[in-house]
Structure formats: structure tokens, C-alpha cells
Amino acid sequence: MQILRANGTVLKINKAWEEFWEQSSVADISKYNINSDKKAQALGMTSAFKQALAGITASLRNMKYTLDADTAGTGGVRFLNVRMLPLVKEGEAVEGVVCILEDNSKNRFVELEKEKHQNQLKEEITRRTKQFESLLQFSTEILTINDPTEVFEFVISWAQSLFGLDYSSLLLLEKNGKLVLKDVIGFSRSLIDTFELQTGEGLAGLVAQTQQVAVTENFATETRFTIPDVIGENGITSALAAPMLNKDGLTGVLIGHTKSKRIFAQSERLLYQSIANQAAVAVDNAISQQSLKRSEKRFRHLFESANDAIYLIDLKNDRIVDCNRKALELGGYSREELAGMDKYALYPSGEHAVLDERYKKILLKESLPAVSSHSYIHKDGSHIPVEISTSLVETGGQKLMMNIVRDVSRRKALEEEREETSLRLRRASRMEAIGLMAGGVAHDLNNILSGIISYPELMMLKFPSDSPVQEDLKKVIASGQRAAGVVADLLTVARGAATVKEIACLNELIKSYLVSPEFCKLASLYPQVNFLPSLTPGIATILCSSGHVQKMLMNLVTNAAEAVEGKGEVKVSTSSYVVSEKESSLDLLPGKYTVLEVSDTGTGISRYDLEHIFDPFYTTKKMGRSGTGLGLAVVWNTVQDHDGLVRVKSDDRGTSFVIYLPISPETHTCKMTPGKSSLEELHGKGNLLVVDDEKSQRDIAVKILSVLGYKASAVSSGEEAIAFIKKKQPDLLLLDMLMDPGLNGRQTFERIIRLYPDQKAIVVSGYSDSEDINKLMEMGVLGLLKKPYTMEKMGLVVKEALQ
Template sequence: ILKAIVFTSFLLLISFFILYFTFGEIIAKLVSAEKFASKAKAEWERTFDAVPDMISILDDQHRIVRANKAMVDSLGISFQDIIHSKYYKIVHGSDEPPSFCPHVKLLQDHQSHTVERFDERTRRYLTVTAFPLEDSEGNFFGAVNVARDITEQKIAEQQRIATEDKLQKAEKMEAIGLLAGGVAHDLNNILSGVVSYPEVLLMQLSSDDKLYEPIKAIQESGERAAAVVADLLTVARGVATVKEIHSPNIIIEEYLRSTEFKNLQSLHPEVTIESQLADDLWNINCSAVHIQKVVMNLITNAVEAIDNNGSVLVSTRNQELSPFTIAASSLDVGEYVIMTIKDTGAGIAKHDLEHIFEPFYTKKIMDRSGTGLGLAVVWNTMKDHDAFIQVTSDDSGSTFTLYFPPCRDEAVGQKSSADISELKGSGTILVVDDEQQQRDIASKMLTLLGYSVETVASGEEAIAYCKKSSVDLVLLDMLMEPGINGLETYQQIINITPSQKAVIASGFSESSSVFAAKALGVGSFIKKPYGLEQIGNAVKKELNG
């Protein structure tokens, strides 16, 4: 019996040790597994919270089961307030899911859905994707919502598209401009006789002479034609413009007091034209003549766009543009002087909007009055001033918004016309031009101003003359065929007389050759057809300088 008891006890002891080590190993594994699971959960949570996208896990009632740190930070509320809340209530502030909600669509077909939207609350562009969650048996039990901020990419894409559109338009306008510039050069030479000869004749006639009025009419017709040619040169993007500091408000006010504006009002008495000009408006660095032409063209277009009663509002303001404001344009972030011309007309058709700045488009296609160059002049003038123009239009009217770089310097004062006695001088002037008519006009005007004048028909003749005789000033045409041009002529003249004074007169514009001649010592540049005051001022300034 004793042996049996001892043996049984021994077996029990062995069994105990077996059970102890077996269960101990199981318990150890369970403890290890729990630690591993806890560690894995912590790592998952760190990863979940490290993702910059806003992630939330939703149940089939749109309740938020889980949200990562990016989601919490974006909403600006505590994690506790987010959990178990309805997604659409805390994200969209609505009592039901919005129509674009991808989670609604996912609940219907258990498929992934993505939408792209602009969030008004955060002022950011987002892509929101809802992914279905399934258990190991493929049963749907919830969804993961991922909202990704794509604002930077969106802005970059909009700016790329805007830049491409701008480049295409610039290339097209450049090609048209080259053609317009060539035509303008020839027309200016022809118009010189129509504009300049009458001015000389009128100075020799009394106002009661029977020929005075007919000659005055010829001169005015020539000046109107010259204004159209000036528009062509502006379209050519090469017109010579002297820029000074001006107040846009004063430029606008001067036009609103002008004869052109009064004529416009008399033709359209049913249209009210108002202005709202900011008192603290910054100045701009500009050619006042060209900016006033922009104002005139835009106001004229606005008035003519109104069939019956209506109004045009001209306004100015200062504004600082943010990245969101300029997203769909090629503007830079920063400060701008903004000028707006808004009308209550019928609006511009969408298919016309992208063409309105092309020369002659408004005349031929849209059947508007004028030369068809008005908006082309506006577009090119803005480009020449490193400015930007934006157009919006619908059936309630059109708005042209002009953005100018501001200038904090003080504006220049107004200039008065010179009396002929102030233009007179003395000295010998050599006129160099390949066209006989141009030589005659310059000779008569300069003689009238008291100068002794010699004329030659080419650059080669000018060089030969300067080798044997000295002159006080050379009035030099830039484009002369078939010989050497004005730049080459001046280069050889200063080899003979290093300090030779000169003024360039051309029917085109300030080209690279003109700038090169100025760098060598040429003083002023005047554009044909010129008047007595223009040539008198240029010559006297150079001789006195």
C-alpha cells in the first residue's frame, strides 16, 4: 500500500511539473503575444497619426469611429468631440450628407469613390476618397475616408494653363504686330506731308484767309489718320513710350473732361457714366497718353455695348493679391493699382471673349464701330507697362479689370504747350532722309524756326558731307534703302566728329538700332509724322544739352 501511495504521489508530482511548464509556456506566449499586439497597435497608431492626409474610419451611419491627428488638427476640435459624431455635421456643418459625398455612394455599391472639391471652410482644394472595409469573409462593415490637400498642385496647374494661354496669345499678337508695324512705318512716311505741310502753311496764313479752313481740315484729317497709325504701332508692341510717374485718377479725370468724352456722351445720352476713384490711390509709372487711350477705348466700348438705358462705372483701388486670388491667372502675388470699367450691357459671348484683343476682331466679327484696333491697343499697352488685364462677362454686363504695378514716387506735374518763339534757335542742321518729301518738310520747319538747313538723301551722302563740312546737329532717318541705315551712318559720322549731336526721326518705333545709336551719343527720338513743336523741342534740347 505504501509503495502504491509513493508511486501515485510521484506520478502526481510529475504531472504537476508537466502541467506547470506546459501552462507556463502558454502563459508566457500569451503575455508575449499581448505585448507584441500592444506594440503593433502603438506603431499602427503612430503611423496613422503621422500620415499628412486627413483620415477617418466611418461606420454605415456616417459616424466617425477613428480619426488621425491630421483630421483632428484640421477640424480644430478635440479627438473626443470627433469620435461617434456624424462626419457631415462636423466637417460640412450640415444636417445631412452633401450631394457630392463619396461615402453616400460607397454605401450604395460598396465600391471606392473619389471627388475633388474646394473646401470653403479651409479655403483649400481637396480630393476625398472613400474606401470600403470588409472582414475576412468579405462582409462590408465600414469605410475609410481619406482627404488629401491638393491646393499647391491645383494652383500650379491653373498657373501653368494660364501661362500657356498667355504664351499662345502673345505669339499670335506678336505675329499680327509685326505686320501692323511694317504697314504703320510706310503710312507714317506718307502722312508726314498731310500733317506737317498744313501746319507750316497755316502759320503763314491769317485765320480769315479763305484757304485757312480747308487747310485746317486737311491737317485734322491727317492727324486722325496718324492716330490710327499710332494705334497700329502700339499693336506692333514697339511704339516709343516715355514713362513717368502719374496718378491713374488724374488720367481718368482728364479723359472725363475731354472733348472726346463729351462727344461720346452726346451720342449716347441714355447711358450714365459714373466714377468711384480711391482717394489714397498709389501712382503708376506709365505713358499717360497711352493709358488715357486705354481708358478712352474701354469706356467707349462699354458705352457702345449698352443698347438702351444703362450705366458704366469706372473705379480705382489699391489691392494686395494672395495666392488664392491669382490662382487662375498669371499675376504675381503682391500689391497692385486696380482700375475697373464695368458696364450693364448685353455681355460678350463666350466664344468671342478669347478673341476680343485681336486687331479688327471687334470690327469684322462683332460688328462694332471704330477701327477695330481699340482693344488690341489696350492689350498691347498693358503688356508694354508690365500690367495685366482680366475680362469677365455674362448677360448682365462686362467688367474689364486692369492691374498695374504701383509706384510710391511723387507724380510729375502737367506740361503746357510751348510757344513758337520758345522753339526758335540757331545753327546748321543736316537732314538725312531717303524720301524727298521728308527732307522738304524737315527743311521748311527748321528754317521757320531759324535754323540753317542742308539736306542729303542717304547715309553715304551724309558721311561725305560731314567729311568736308561741320554741322551743329544731324536729323537722321533710321531706315534708309538701299544704303546704310541711321545707326551705321552715325557710327561713321562720330569717327569723323566724335561729339556730333544728332536726333533720330523714324516712321516706325524705337528699335534695338535706335537704342544702340542712343548709346553712342544720339540724343532724342521723334516719331513721324511730327509737328513743329515736336521737332523744335527735340532739336533745341539736343543743341542746348
């Protein structure tokens, strides 16, 4: 404590003051005046003294004062608490000031140390906050980058800026275990994708091996690993490296270098490790995204280039969200029309339940057939046979149902064509068997029928026209002709039987049939059926066996009339058609065709019956009463013999038979079929030789020829015929084709024309191969007379041959 006079000089000090200031009470204080003490003025003590003189107590806290001598080891610094109290006698003015000094240095030094620690803590918090904010910003921004290359660039740029690095690099761990440089700052960019490190090589290799952050303060003293040449080449001193870790382990290494020596604090290492880990996640995500984009791009390419229609269906609303190019082609819809369409809209309502069941099993992952067959509705309303394969896919993060729809119409057509071919082969096989049977009996049957038909004709000439015997004989002839018709049908079914083809007009053949007794009888049996001819004028002629074509027409019209129940129509029409190369098939070659169509308004043919209608002896009628079961078999074989095609269309509205016949190679004027000739018109003159191994056939032929005015002779073999001709050459030779034993008809004629090239001949046959007949025609035979024959037929053929 110190007492100051009003003038500022010291009146008195106590012992404690003396010890603190190291002042004597006599020598030092006599010269001191607070008003002139510059330190006191600077510290505010002078002002406090004056305030106390004014009667106001003044206080100064933690006044920092530096002593001349440092006895406490604090540099002479003291922290003092000072109070200036006015010294007043009772009732008088202030006489002086009492200055009380308290040394607060110890407490103050404790307070200052505390303040220093608090400031350091604040600075650390501020620094950590900034680091956290930087890491947060880094994490936020890096998650927006999906390209791996951009992630590499972002990471090394951020690390360089945040840590003040001269070089910043990122290396990824490849499948072969090597670290490959992916991006750099500071180093030559030529090192990218070429600079590699083995695990344990260099600081990055050490970090990859230990999977812990590591530093090198000075590469010059580093002994833990081999140092890559690039370090020395760039004058690098220090480095900081951290493993890029994620949930699956090591992805790569993030490493930074400085040219000057750098000591990296622990907090920097931790932050660097956090950035490296964030980079690992970002790199993996970016690579995954890139892989996903590539996968989606490949998917899109496959999706669009697929040969099948593909539809993607949203599982939430069961609507189509996307489709490929083939889907647009398949249905004729635009992409806009298909988008948002219900998943069932492309299929008939009757198939929705089956499809729904299939979709449910797909969602429940139950087993089901790989594909299912359905009908697809085209935009024009037509139905296309398809096969559907269904699966679940995920694209663009969206789960979808994928329908792969394959158009199998071509395959179905091929299957149907194969089935039809197989059916034709089976039918041909049956036809061949029947043909062998028919050919075996036809010759003998026709020889027998010749007597049944011809002898009654000869007998009718002996009775008056009004004789009751005439009618009986006509009935015998009619029965024989019906039997001959059955044999003729068998021979037609047999195919290969002798036929002579001539150029004819289909329209005229139809007209001839429509005025024939057979048609008139048919029309009378079905009065409620309206027969409608619709013949296209000027159609091309055909090369055909007129009798077979008319028989085919008669069978078709008869079947059509019988198919109509009650009132209805049977339409017979002709037209022309050209088959292009594109339309052609094994059944129908390119070219021009004359088309015959016979249609009815009946009840149609069942699917089962439709497969068998051309089979011989197959009939839905009563065998022996309404038909023999050969009618349509004759149609089919006739068409085949004429290199044509028959197509059948049938439903509950009726049936249509469409027959394509090739036009003749030459154009001819259509001629009407001649009418019935009288006996007088058939008469002629000449010497004729009949050659037949059957005596009954020789007798019949000679008698008919004699009635017709000819002089006829007969021999029983080819050898006898040659011997006869050498003696006397006839005007016309009537030659049987099948003779046994010895020479047949063809062999006989071949030998005769060698001797007599101008010899005229006609062939008479109950059954002969078409090939033999054709060869004879080429050799000069003038006609074919089929057994059993009538007097009229023989007369016409003989007269035409002689003329």
C-alpha cells in the same frame, strides 16, 4: 436453530446449528451462556435475548461475525440474520428464547461488492465533475486574456497546479517547423525563445509529429526519441505532453515533467489534451488580437499622419465618427464639431446626389472612378476644390466607410497657372506674328501718312482762318491722325517698337486724360454713366512711355463705358502695393508697385470672351464701327512693355481691370503735361540737316522747318550726311532710322560722333527697334520724333533739343 433457557444457557440446538458453529450437542453447549458471551454482547445478541425474554421478538440483520476457523475462504467472516423469539407455554411466563440463525453471508458479500462499485463510481463522477469544472473555469478565464505572453503564463501555471507537476512548459510551432519554448515553470527562464526542438526530437517533438498525447514514465528507459540535455540536468523522471490543436492543425505542445516517477491515468491524459486544445485556441486568439491591435495601431498612425483629410462614417446612421489631424486643418473644424456630423454636411447641396450615387456603388461593390472632384465647405463658408476617394474599412470590429479627401487647390492653381502661361505663350506667339506684319508695313504707312497730315498743315497756313478750306483740311488731318493711331496701335501690339520712357506720375496722366477732348467726347456719348476718379495722393512715380500709358487708360475707360447698359459707374482708381517674396510669381516679381484699377458696373464678360479679350483683332463690337479689336491688345502689350501685370475680374455685377506697374527707381515730382503751343512759340533759329532716304519725307521736313524759322538742308543717306557735316557742321541733325541701302541711322550717328562728339541729333522714325533707339540715347541722341508728325510735335522736339 438454538433454544436458550431463561438463564441464558443452551437447552437445545439442531443439526444445522451444530454444523455452522461446529459444536457438539453435549460437550460445547453445556458450558455456553449467552449472557457471558462477549461476542454475543458486542453483536447485540445478548440484548436481543433479553428483549425476547421480555416477550418481544427481536431481530438482527447482517450481523457481522468472525468465526475462529475460515472454512469458506472469507477470513471467517459471516453475515448473519438473527431472530430471538420468546418461548411461552400457554397462559404462563416466558420460559426461554428460540434463536433462529440464518447465514446471509453470500447475499451480503454481493451487496458489499455492489456498494463498493457504487462508491468507486461516485468517486469517479466526483473526480470527473471536478475536472470538468476545472476545465470550464480554465476555458472561461483564458478567454479573457488577449496578450499572448499572459496566455502562456496562465496555461502552464494552471497545468502545473491541476496535475501536480514540478515543471510546466509551452512550446509554439514556428513557420520554420521548429518548436520554440515560450514560457516555463521550474526550468531556467533563460531558455525562453532560445530553446528549440525539431519535430520528432524529445517528447514534445514526438507529440508534434504524431499529434497525439504521449507520456514517459521513465526517461532512463526511453528509446522513442532523443532526450534533450535539460532533462538529465534537472533530474526529471516522467513527463506528460499533449499537442495544442485547433481547426487549422498544430499550434504547439504543452508538456509537464516530474522528478519522481509518475504514471498518468488515461483520464489525466484526456484532461491534459483538453487543456492543450483550449490553450491552442486561446494562443491563436491572443496572437490574432495582438496582430489586430498592431494593425489598428499602424492604421491609426497612418490615419493620423496622412497628408490627406480622412473621415470615417458609420454605415448605420451615415454620420462621421472619426477624422484625422489633416481633416481638422482642412476645414477649420474641431474634432468635436465633426463628430456626429452628417456625411453630406461638408459639401454643397448640389453635389449630394452625385455623392449619394457614389456611396451606393461603393456599398454594392460596383465599379466607379477611383476619385471624384467636389467642393468642400470650410468652416468660414469658403469652398475648397477637393478630390474624394471612398472605400469600406473595418476597424475595432466596426464596418465603416472611409472618405479620403485631398485638397487640390494648390494643384488647381498650378494647372490654372500653367493654362494661363500657355495662353500667354499662344498670345505672345500671335503677337509676334502680328508684330512682324506690323513692323513690315508701319515704316511705309507712316511715311505715307506723314504727307497726309503734314501737307494739309502747311496748306492751312496759306488760307485765311475763316476760309471754308480750313475745315476740309482739318478733316484730312484728323483722318490721317486716326490712321496713324491705328498704325501706332499695331506697333504697340508688335512690341519692341521704338519708345522713350520717362519718369511720370500716374495720377497726373489720369488727370490729363480726364480733361482731354477724347474723354469729353466719350462722356458726352454716355451721359448716364458716372465717371468716378479715386486717386490716392502721394503714389510713387513710374518709368513709362506716357503716350502708351494714356492710350491704355483711354482704351480701358472706353471699354468700361461701353460695357454699362443705361445708368452705371466707371471708376478709375490708383493705389500702392508691395509684393512680398511669398506672393511673388513669374508674372509679378517682389517689389513696390503703383496700381491702376478701372472698373465698371456693366454686365460682365463671358468666360469664353474672357480667355480672348487680349487677342489682337478679337472684339465683340462691330469691326470698323465701334473698334478695331486692338484696344485691349494694346493694354496687354503696354503692360508687358512696362514689366507689369494685368488682372481681370468679371461677373454679372461688372468687370475690373487691375494693372500693376513697377515704381521708378528714382523719386521725382509729378509734372503736368504741357498744353498746346502756338506757332510763334515753336519758332526758332539754326542750321538743321535732315537725313532721310525718302524724298517726300525730306521735302516735308524741310518745308516745316523753314516755316518754323530754321534754315534746313537735306540729304538722302548716311554716307551723304557724313560728307555734308565734314564740310559744314549743322546745329542739329534730324536722322531717319531706317535707310536702305547703306548706313542706317544708328550706324550713321556712330561715325559722326567719332568725328564730332558734340554733334546734336534727334531720331525721326516711322518704325524702329527699341534697342536701337535706346543705344542712340545712350550715345547722346536728344530725342525721338515719331512719324507721322505734326508741325507742333516737330517744333517742340527740335526746340527742346537745341535748348
